[in-house]
Amino acid sequence: MxxxxxxPTRMELTRLKNRLQVAVRGHKLLKDxxxxxxxxxxxxxxxxxxxxxxVEQKLTLAFKDFLMARAVMSSxxxxxxxxxxxxxxxxxxxxxxxxxxTVPVIEYKEVTDRELSPYPYSFxxxxxxxxxxxxxxxxxxxxxxxLAQIEKTCQMLADEIEKTRRRVNAxxxxxxxxxxxxxxxxTMKLDENExxxxxxxxxxxxxxxxxxxxx
Amino acid sequence: xxxxKMGVIGDKDSILGFKALGLSVFPVTQPExxxxxxxxxAKENYAVLFITEPIAKDxxxxxxxxxxxxxxxxxxxxxNAGSIGLGMKGVKASVEKAVGVDILFGERG
Numbered sequence: 001m002x003x004x005x006x007x008p009t010r011m012e013l014t015r016l017k018n019r020l021q022v023a024v025r026g027h028k029l030l031k032d033x034x035x036x037x038x039x040x041x042x043x044x045x046x047x048x049x050x051x052x053x054x055v056e057q058k059l060t061l062a063f064k065d066f067l068m069a070r071a072v073m074s075s076x077x078x079x080x081x082x083x084x085x086x087x088x089x090x091x092x093x094x095x096x097x098x099x100x101x102t103v104p105v106i107e108y109k110e111v112t113d114r115e116l117s118p119y120p121y122s123f124x125x126x127x128x129x130x131x132x133x134x135x136x137x138x139x140x141x142x143x144x145x146x147l148a149q150i151e152k153t154c155q156m157l158a159d160e161i162e163k164t165r166r167r168v169n170a171x172x173x174x175x176x177x178x179x180x181x182x183x184x185x186x187t188m189k190l191d192e193n194e195x196x197x198x199x200x201x202x203x204x205x206x207x208x209x210x211x212x213x214x215x
Numbered sequence: 216x217x218x219x220k221m222g223v224i225g226d227k228d229s230i231l232g233f234k235a236l237g238l239s240v241f242p243v244t245q246p247e248x249x250x251x252x253x254x255x256x257a258k259e260n261y262a263v264l265f266i267t268e269p270i271a272k273d274x275x276x277x278x279x280x281x282x283x284x285x286x287x288x289x290x291x292x293x294x295n296a297g298s299i300g301l302g303m304k305g306v307k308a309s310v311e312k313a314v315g316v317d318i319l320f321g322e323r324g
Binding site for chain 1 (some may be wrong): 219220221228229231232233234235236237238263265282283285286287290292293294295297298302303305306309310311312313314318319
C-alpha cells in the first residue's frame with residue numbers, strides 16, 4: 001500500500017493518528033449500518049417477490065375477465081358504464097425512514113358510498129363478465145398499492161446499500177491500510193532521526209573527551 | 216388536506232377497468248406520449264403510477280429518472296397479454312445491486 005506524501009513530523013503523526021481513529025470508528029458504524037440494512041432488505045425483497053408474483057397472476061386473470069367483458073359488449077356501452085365511478089380511492093403518501101433512507105409510505109383508503117352500489121352502472125345494460133372483472137380489479141388494488149410501496153422501498157434501499165458497501169470497502173481496503181502504513185513510515189523516520197541524533201551526540205562527546213585527554 | 220391520486224398508464228384495452236375503481240386512467244399508444252405523460256403527472260400530485268410493461272419497456276430512462284425520489288412511485292404491471300417479466304426483472308436487479316449476487320431467483324437461473 002502506497003504511503004501518503006506527508007512530511008515526517010510529529011505534528012503530522014498526531015494528525016494521522018486522529019484520522020485513523022475516525023476512519024476506524026466510521027468503518028465500524030458503516031459496517032453495522034450495512035448489515036442492518038441488508039437484514040431489512042432481505043425481509044422486504046422476499047415480500048416484494050411474493051407480492052409481485054401474486055399481483056401479476058391475479059391481474060392476468062382479471063384482465064382476461066375484462067377482455068371477455070369487452071368482447072361481449074360494445075365499447076361505447078362499456079365506456080359509458082364505467083365513466084363515472086361511484087367509488088374513490090384516496091391515498092395519503094408520507095415519508096418513512098429506514099436506517100436513514102427516505103422511503104415512501106402510503107396510507108390507502110377506499111372511499112365508498114354505502115348507499116351506492118360499487119358498480120357504477122345498471123346491471124341491465126352490462127354483462128356479468130364486467131361485474132366479475134371489476135370485482136377482481138378491486139380485490140387486487142390494495143395488493144397493487146402495497147406492491148408499489150414495497151418495490152420502491154426495495155429499490156431505494158438497494159441503492160443505499162450499494163453506496164454504503166462502497167464506503168465500507170473503501171475505508172477497509174484503502175483508507176485504513178494507507179493511514180496505518182503512513183503512520184508506520186513516520187514513526188520509523190522519526191525513530192531513525194532520533195538514532196542519528198544520538199550517535200552524533202555520542203560521537204561529539206567522544207571527540208571532546210579525546211581532545212580533553214590530549215591537552 | 217391535499218389528496219394524492221393514483222394513475223394507470225397503458226393500452227386502453229387493459230387499463231380501462233381501473234376507471235371503475237376511481238383511479239385515473241390514461242390510455243396511451245406511443246412510448247413518447249407516455250414519457251411526456253409521466254413528467255406531467257409527476258408534477259400533478261400523482262403519488263402512484265402503474266404502467267403496463269409493454270409501454271414501460273421503451274421509456275426506461277424516464278422511469279429511472281424518478282427512481283431516486285420517494286414519489287411518484289412508478290410500478291410496472293402486466294397488461295392483458297400477460298406478463299413479459301419486466302417487473303420481476305426490476306426486483307431481480309435490486310437484489311443484485313444490494314447483495315451482489317442473486318439470492319432469490321438463483322434456483323431458476
